Amino acid sequence: MPELPEVETLRRTLEPHLLGAAVIAVSLRRRGVCTFDPPRSAAHRPDALLRGGVVLALDRRGKQLAIIADDGRALCVHLGMSGQLRFEPDPPPRPPPHTHLLWTIAREGRITGRLRFTDPRRFGGVWAFDSPEALRRSRWETLGHDALAADEAALFAGLTGSRRAIKACLLDQTLLAGVGNIYADEALFRARISPHRPGGTLDAGACAALARAVREVLGEAIAAGGATLRDYVDADGQSGSSQDRFQAYGRAGQSCRCCGTPLSSARLSQRATVWCSTCQS
DNA sequence: CGGTACGCCTGAAGGC
DNA sequence: TGCCTTCAGGCGTACC
Numbered sequence: 001m002p003e004l005p006e007v008e009t010l011r012r013t014l015e016p017h018l019l020g021a022a023v024i025a026v027s028l029r030r031r032g033v034c035t036f037d038p039p040r041s042a043a044h045r046p047d048a049l050l051r052g053g054v055v056l057a058l059d060r061r062g063k064q065l066a067i068i069a070d071d072g073r074a075l076c077v078h079l080g081m082s083g084q085l086r087f088e089p090d091p092p093p094r095p096p097p098h099t100h101l102l103w104t105i106a107r108e109g110r111i112t113g114r115l116r117f118t119d120p121r122r123f124g125g126v127w128a129f130d131s132p133e134a135l136r137r138s139r140w141e142t143l144g145h146d147a148l149a150a151d152e153a154a155l156f157a158g159l160t161g162s163r164r165a166i167k168a169c170l171l172d173q174t175l176l177a178g179v180g181n182i183y184a185d186e187a188l189f190r191a192r193i194s195p196h197r198p199g200g201t202l203d204a205g206a207c208a209a210l211a212r213a214v215r216e217v218l219g220e221a222i223a224a225g226g227a228t229l230r231d232y233v234d235a236d237g238q239s240g241s242s243q244d245r246f247q248a249y250g251r252a253g254q255s256c257r258c259c260g261t262p263l264s265s266a267r268l269s270q271r272a273t274v275w276c277s278t279c280q281s
Numbered sequence: 282c283g284g285t286a287c288g289c290c291t292g293a294a295g296g297c
Numbered sequence: 298t299g300c301c302t303t304c305a306g307g308c309g310t311a312c313c
Contacts, residue, residue: 081306121290123307
């Protein structure tokens with residue numbers, strides 16, 4: 001389940017393979033995973049997907065990745081639940097199941113590998129734009145601050161008057177971009193705040209603690225290479241180890257690593273939620 | 282506005 | 298062993 005740390009790890013591991021490299025061929029194997037803005041006829045879709053371009057930058061906001069070409073063409077990739085973006089120096093002749101997009105990558109006229117987008121559950125997708133500005137306007141304008149730089153004042157302002165459960169607020173990408181179900185539970189555990197507490201009841205001090213906890217859990221997860229639960233691997237196919245450090249997520253019924261109390265669990269905002277009823281209030 | 286529910290989609294896991 | 302059900306969930310949308 002890729003959240004901000006997994007997408008950031010992916011961005012970092014893609015960079016050495018893609019920055020300054022040319023896209024010499026594109027194979028779109030399942031049309032439905034791509035959205036073209038503006039719309040493109042079938043003949044022009046490979047060009048919109050960066051064929052003939054050189055990768056200038058890899059950017060990220062929350063859980064979304066942007067691939068920017070030197071001429072301004074821009075792709076936004078969202079991994080959804082099960083998406084993978086992998087660079088293969090020596091790709092197998094037959095792409096794995098659920099391979100939806102393939103880019104052939106070259107440097108100085110020689111093929112260096114293949115970039116592959118795979119997504120069994122198809123909750124993810126790729127969006128193609130004419131310019132980085134069009135991408136940001138269409139996909140990123142409604143997103144809140146990037147959670148890696150979670151700002152306590154902005155969080156406090158966003159939560160003021162809210163009666164929604166704080167966990168639901170953390171999952172709201174328009175408030176803070178990049179936190180998903182895993183790191184919401186982890187950040188609330190670290191900040192010792194109950195997931196059920198209405199957002200508006202957090203004072204400035206609690207918001208500062210929560211913003212700090214969000215930055216810390218995300219930063220530490222990036223340092224661990226992200227979390228590999230089912231599908232996630234980085235651009236080189238490497239697993240992460242962030243899951244070994246989880247205090248709350250996936251530990252329902254197990255004892256709290258802080259006080260020993262069995263961890264509580266419930267569904268909150270349609271999401272499995274785990275917390276310690278002793279440590280968190 | 283908020284909250285609740287649902288649909289999308291597949292593979293893993295559990296029950297019988 | 299094999300079939301069936303349940304669950305995992307990001308996000309857009311519908312509806313109260």
